[in-house]
Amino acid sequence: MTAAGLPSTLGAQSKPCVLVVERAVSEERRKWVGTLPGVSHVVTTSDSCRLTSRCYRSESSTVTLERGRIAIGGNEFVVAAGPCAVESEELLGATADAVVQRGAVLLRGGAFKPRTSPYSFQGLGESGLDMLDRTRHRTGMPTVTEVLEPSQVDRVARSSDMLQIGARNMQNFPLLKAVGRSGRPVLLKRGISATVEEWLSAAEYILSEGNFQVVLCERGIRTYENSTRFTLDLSAVPVVKSLSHLPVIVDPSHSSGRVDLVKPLALAAAAVGADGLIIDVHVDSREALCDANQALAPEQFASLMGSLDRILTAVNRPLARLSSTSKPKN
Amino acid sequence: MTAAGLPSTLGAQSKPCVLVVERAVSEERRKWVGTLPGVSHVVTTSDSCRLTSRCYRSESSTVTLERGRIAIGGNEFVVAAGPCAVESEELLGATADAVVQRGAVLLRGGAFKPRTSPYSFQGLGESGLDMLDRTRHRTGMPTVTEVLEPSQVDRVARSSDMLQIGARNMQNFPLLKAVGRSGRPVLLKRGISATVEEWLSAAEYILSEGNFQVVLCERGIRTYENSTRFTLDLSAVPVVKSLSHLPVIVDPSHSSGRVDLVKPLALAAAAVGADGLIIDVHVDSREALCDANQALAPEQFASLMGSLDRILTAVNRPLARLSSTSKPKN
Amino acid sequence: MTAAGLPSTLGAQSKPCVLVVERAVSEERRKWVGTLPGVSHVVTTSDSCRLTSRCYRSESSTVTLERGRIAIGGNEFVVAAGPCAVESEELLGATADAVVQRGAVLLRGGAFKPRTSPYSFQGLGESGLDMLDRTRHRTGMPTVTEVLEPSQVDRVARSSDMLQIGARNMQNFPLLKAVGRSGRPVLLKRGISATVEEWLSAAEYILSEGNFQVVLCERGIRTYENSTRFTLDLSAVPVVKSLSHLPVIVDPSHSSGRVDLVKPLALAAAAVGADGLIIDVHVDSREALCDANQALAPEQFASLMGSLDRILTAVNRPLARLSSTSKPKN
Amino acid sequence: MTAAGLPSTLGAQSKPCVLVVERAVSEERRKWVGTLPGVSHVVTTSDSCRLTSRCYRSESSTVTLERGRIAIGGNEFVVAAGPCAVESEELLGATADAVVQRGAVLLRGGAFKPRTSPYSFQGLGESGLDMLDRTRHRTGMPTVTEVLEPSQVDRVARSSDMLQIGARNMQNFPLLKAVGRSGRPVLLKRGISATVEEWLSAAEYILSEGNFQVVLCERGIRTYENSTRFTLDLSAVPVVKSLSHLPVIVDPSHSSGRVDLVKPLALAAAAVGADGLIIDVHVDSREALCDANQALAPEQFASLMGSLDRILTAVNRPLARLSSTSKPKN
Structure with missing residues (x-):
């Protein structure tokens, strides 16, 4: 072009x-x-007919992570879990073991953390990436981690199966193009004040580079209401589904910022038609260096997964499992 | 009191x-x-400890409608359905028959319609009330209908089992006091830009008059997003449940303004922990005089109820049924 | 009708x-x-052509208060000032004397105060109206005070020159019709989440009853920003002016909720093209029973008026003065 | 640092x-x-005491552009103007000549345009930068232009006197650090849903790299109101002034998206205490490739400047002028 x-x-x-x-x-x-x-x-x-739209591709797309052979957007419901930030290999590994045991198939964890203040913990950076890399090889779980700038894309892509574009970067167009060119699966979070239309236009930047491996993630929008950190817009899930063939998952942790709301919102996300969830879990949740008050303890995560299972049965969607025979690639 | x-x-x-x-x-x-x-x-x-709060009353309250012996806020999940506005006795009756058959236990229908423009259809007024009254006697279904001003309260209370305070009137304090004094069960819709705290304070006006028969209704808040008419704030359901003993139901019709979103949002509301739903249904939905594009046709309502049943099983809440032996009172 | x-x-x-x-x-x-x-x-x-619109009436309307012969919406800029709530005749009188001396021509003061909580001070009610009535006769200043329900309209209209519809009641349609039928000048505050279009539709309710004596008041809208109580939408002033012939004034006190912002926002309102201001002033501002932190002390009001005078000169609009020969009517 | x-x-x-x-x-x-x-x-x-705050530096800061010897944040009021995007050297030059003649001292124009859709005109890129560079040398006007990614910072800094961080990049932290390290004056636009606190935290990223040459720019926030593209939050100007020593200017063009609102909002910005304006002007405004309906024609800009002059007199702030003896540096 x-x-x-x-x-x-x-x-x-x-x-x-x-x-x-x-x-x-x-x-x-x-x-x-x-x-x-x-x-x-x-x-x-x-x-009216872009690459992200159902008019371009009428059937729903699935995004496949080779490690663990997970497909997002198919009939199976996918749960990603893990710490907000990678803090140490021990904590990451312990959390990975805890969540995979309880049904998560994708490990989340930030090595580069965008923070409102320059004086907050900004993540472990490259050493965090290395911890993620070793942990995914050890456990067989694919990983998703955030990338903050175009020049990091290749480095992050070597250490993680999926690249996350955070809410603040939803309209960072050079970054969208860079992850588009990488060909890696991308998790595109909705900007905190993005309309559905702008969100799909952001995804269009990635697809227009030839990368159709995009999963959307609803994570709450900014409103006047202050009992939750953001207002989770669950209506956006069926709205996106009606407009686009791309998979959509939901983040009930960052949207609410409240441990007590994660489970009911996760169940609602499954009922409303989301293709999966991404959930903050921390083995020592009170000590998390980042967003401590929203991370579930492993037993809370287990309780969530138990209830989720019943909802998924009701909506005829099995929970995705790591295929035991999977051999990590990469 | x-x-x-x-x-x-x-x-x-x-x-x-x-x-x-x-x-x-x-x-x-x-x-x-x-x-x-x-x-x-x-x-x-x-x-920190008001009449609406769990510190005042730790167990959840139930609000009972005598006709049909329905309790809202208990373990049973309550579905209210009916036309946005009462248009004629025939249409109201046909819709009532259609929804009761499919599991609704409470008939909704506006006789007085608050409309943004003075030139829009404003409802049938008193003759609409009479139609509601005759229909509830005939079918045994209790009814809920909106009241717009203090001077109407007695008149509306004679013709309906439950008084609805619409979103625009959530902070119409003389009206809140009047329905408080009436002693009738009240359905208090959330204002389109009310915080949860303000909503509970509005309920407090009713309770402080001695009337604890209040059901809250989440119906969407106003945000920048324009793919839906309002943004349904499902997080508000568990937030209210944590703060207050009052029951909460959800209106997926007015919040979205889109027929295609009513079902997924209804299921999500059940999963998130709501005590019930209130849904626009119209036997001839394309011809509705008010909000035509959000009313379900009876067969769409039936499909919703089928899926809802599975979600309710998953969350261990049976659907409330009209007790067949019920004798209409009043 | x-x-x-x-x-x-x-x-x-x-x-x-x-x-x-x-x-x-x-x-x-x-x-x-x-x-x-x-x-x-x-x-x-x-x-596209309603009574409130410029297509119906192309020239700008003026709303005239007989007492003091004040016209709002003409070339003169009108300043209303006074306490948020009437607390006692002494305080009201002292504030009236303080503000009239410094250039205010309209006295504000609430006798009926709509409050979020039922346990907050709700105003003095009828005795507050009597105080307003005596004060306007003594000082010659016309008054504006809020009316909360249709049944109060006649009573309030007897004691005040202008009827205020508060933000919470902007879509209280029976109340709008009642003040429309009263024929009295009306100050219609914008709802905290009303679009300009909805605001004009609310005014249309009053005009459609034959009462064209309506002044609009921008008082801030609800947004996510929390450094001010509401976000003053000054763009709404020229937007309304382009759509409607009705006068528009601005309330910098309630919108910001901060004494330090009242003056800069008042000057901005004059520069953007508003027809006047309504400002909270209290002779003993720290002791105000209602919204204490937003009321100016008389000397702060004097400073505001001094700066305002210079801005008004720049925009060629003289400050309206009480005509000294005016004889209170009524 | x-x-x-x-x-x-x-x-x-x-x-x-x-x-x-x-x-x-x-x-x-x-x-x-x-x-x-x-x-x-x-x-x-x-x-509570960061580099951006008044507690760290109580007196107001000025940011100086060497070309033209312009100081932003002092007593003089600074007007930046120019096309939304650089389209050709002829159009840029003609617009520069038109605005400098009428009192603008800083030339705006985007070479890299962040656009919601990947298929919209994205700016001329490096050749646009070259046009800016030649135009500033010819006219003696300093320039401000947007930078989109860290790797562009040096290149853009060679061709422009001031680096603009657009609203979408307000929390692009690697970019903030990069412009911080560049030492160049920065114009930091407020994110469309950023609180004032978040905005100042974004500026803190730049200052914490040792670059105190930061000017803030209010450009409207996203709200539910749709008569303007964004809601210009003029209250933010005095709020920022109370918290921070940094200069603040206002963009009435992008906030409203309406030619007819630019002038009244510009006057209001001057009255509320802003240190300057940045305005879209295009010599052939109907043909602008980007945001055509918000650019003023030169004669409209002249009318604005005439009225602005009167407001600035009222608030005792002279309009900054390009010093005639200035020799372009760089």
């Missing part, structure tokens, strides 16, 4: 599709694009 | 209790109040 | 205009209405 | 200060830091 917004991945590779924008690109130019090496189809998008 | 809702020690008297506020009333005056005829106890409330 | 929404004032009087709604009223019926006694014109409104 | 912005006692050294956070750093470690080469003072900050 030209500077006018074509995928930068369009090089020598086998990508079969070139994106063309209706109004920005002339008929003539569109034809010319179709003659470029490696281009098999030219798709014209419009405001 | 009536005896309703006061500690059981304040039994059979006709005016057993005077409410006194800690900071506004001197010790002296409080004693003097206790000597007034009919006053047996003086209860001092405080900011 | 008939059931179809015609002005109830349409009786034997000289009102020359009957409002007819495009879609609700047939051609035939419209003609018939034109033959009724006292009807000189039949005006058909539409969604 | 550079010397920029440190107490005057920390004069000529090249690395005079190390920042230490109260709770994260032990007494022992703090002392050790003080012994490092080049460290002359150790400053301990706390939650």
